[in-house]
Amino acid sequence: MRQSPHASGKTLNLRAQVVKTLLAVQNGQSLASVLNQHMNIVSDKDRALYHELVLGCLRQWHALKQVTLPLLTVPLENPVVETCLYVGLYQLLCTRVAAHAAISETVEASKQLGMESLSGVVNAILRRATRETEQFYDVLENASNLPSWLAKRLKKDWGEQFAELSYELKQVAPLTLRVNTRQVSREEYLDILEDEGIDAHRCELSDVGIVLDESIHVPSLPGFEAGGFSVQDEHAQLCATLVPNLDGKFVIDACAAPGGKTAHLLEKYQPKKLIALDQDEKRLKRVSENLERLILDGKHVEIITADAVKWTAPELADCIVLDAPCSAIGVIRRHPDIRLLRQSGDIAKTVELQKQILENMWQQLKVGGTLLYITCSILKAENEQQMVDFFARHADAQEQKIDVDWGIEQIHGRQLLPKVDHGDGFFYCRIQKTA
Numbered sequence: 001m002r003q004s005p006h007a008s009g010k011t012l013n014l015r016a017q018v019v020k021t022l023l024a025v026q027n028g029q030s031l032a033s034v035l036n037q038h039m040n041i042v043s044d045k046d047r048a049l050y051h052e053l054v055l056g057c058l059r060q061w062h063a064l065k066q067v068t069l070p071l072l073t074v075p076l077e078n079p080v081v082e083t084c085l086y087v088g089l090y091q092l093l094c095t096r097v098a099a100h101a102a103i104s105e106t107v108e109a110s111k112q113l114g115m116e117s118l119s120g121v122v123n124a125i126l127r128r129a130t131r132e133t134e135q136f137y138d139v140l141e142n143a144s145n146l147p148s149w150l151a152k153r154l155k156k157d158w159g160e161q162f163a164e165l166s167y168e169l170k171q172v173a174p175l176t177l178r179v180n181t182r183q184v185s186r187e188e189y190l191d192i193l194e195d196e197g198i199d200a201h202r203c204e205l206s207d208v209g210i211v212l213d214e215s216i217h218v219p220s221l222p223g224f225e226a227g228g229f230s231v232q233d234e235h236a237q238l239c240a241t242l243v244p245n246l247d248g249k250f251v252i253d254a255c256a257a258p259g260g261k262t263a264h265l266l267e268k269y270q271p272k273k274l275i276a277l278d279q280d281e282k283r284l285k286r287v288s289e290n291l292e293r294l295i296l297d298g299k300h301v302e303i304i305t306a307d308a309v310k311w312t313a314p315e316l317a318d319c320i321v322l323d324a325p326c327s328a329i330g331v332i333r334r335h336p337d338i339r340l341l342r343q344s345g346d347i348a349k350t351v352e353l354q355k356q357i358l359e360n361m362w363q364q365l366k367v368g369g370t371l372l373y374i375t376c377s378i379l380k381a382e383n384e385q386q387m388v389d390f391f392a393r394h395a396d397a398q399e400q401k402i403d404v405d406w407g408i409e410q411i412h413g414r415q416l417l418p419k420v421d422h423g424d425g426f427f428y429c430r431i432q433k434t435a
């Protein structure tokens, strides 16, 4: 284990490590890109707390900001001290960390990070929080906890559902597995979990999904190395139920990495050929690794690094799954850093990229073939409106309505919103090529 020293040469305490990670995200780095590197510096016994504090603070970021702002007589304009305050308040309001430890360790962190002169402010505000916990907690509970641009957009798109939606987006998503039914049935795997003393239950919408009732280190679950299951959100698992029978067909998974849906299609069907395409070579490596672990790799699967805006298929496809790059607002529960990273201006660019990929992939589809358009967004611009615009441009496209009892019917497609103990926000629209 490497220790991270601060200016005086002493080792940084855990809260200071948490603040450093949160500062990296504020500087635009994704949590996934810094987490492992930062985690390595933290001692084994502190990792669970480090993880909880980083993810929890990101999850409550804007609410913590709302709690803090009225307490400052002048704006701090000091990201280090502000972040120390959020980390301190999060411990006091949302965890069982003892108040004296939360305060002293966080004040010490502010000193270790070079903010000795402002450590008194951190101390005073955190002590006040221990006296006025109820009031602070109310502000935290009632805050939409979204950046203002996103709250505005979601209110416009989901006026009626907005309050519930902002509550749902603050929650921790369940840990959901997709059983690899080529190896084991869902019932058999539930029995295996029970034998191991692991509490779990069946998903309601996916017939191959299992929700674990407790948080567990996934690789230590039975059958992981042997490819018995994958981790995949319940609503993401619906993809394989919405495509036609793919046995003997030519299929393109146009934005495939890291391969969650590719693998599911191969677990359920035996296509003549499946091309898994993505422009990100590093992420595509994970497709190969996942297919290998699940024993789904074979000669009929081809993994191609290419830009889906320009790429031409070797032959026209029977089915194209287009899990488009998107704002990922529907999966904020699993990636709370999106709250800080995503900017209002990103949305129009993403919508344009989706449109270009759609246009090119549409040219790669056979007449009579099906394209399943998917996003993990809950913004109408990327979903319903994207589809309205697509159908307006394409007389050769006809929607195949998804006739199910889940989600919310849109002008085109169906929208799933994130739900406590259930899946994330996903959008599906099924399109047939008619001419």
Ligand SMILES: C[S@@+](CC[C@H](N)C(=O)[O-])C[C@H]1O[C@@H](n2cnc3c(N)ncnc32)[C@H](O)[C@@H]1O
Pocket: 254, 255, 256, 257, 258, 259, 260, 261, 262, 277, 278, 279, 280, 283, 306, 307, 308, 309, 323, 324, 325, 326, 357, 376
């Ligand atoms: C939502 S993710 C796909 C998730 C994947 N289908 C799964 O289930 O595991 C979107 C993917 O689109 C890829 N992507 C973005 N722009 C692309 C482009 N122009 N061409 C091909 N892939 C692209 C990203 O690298 C990313 O892997």
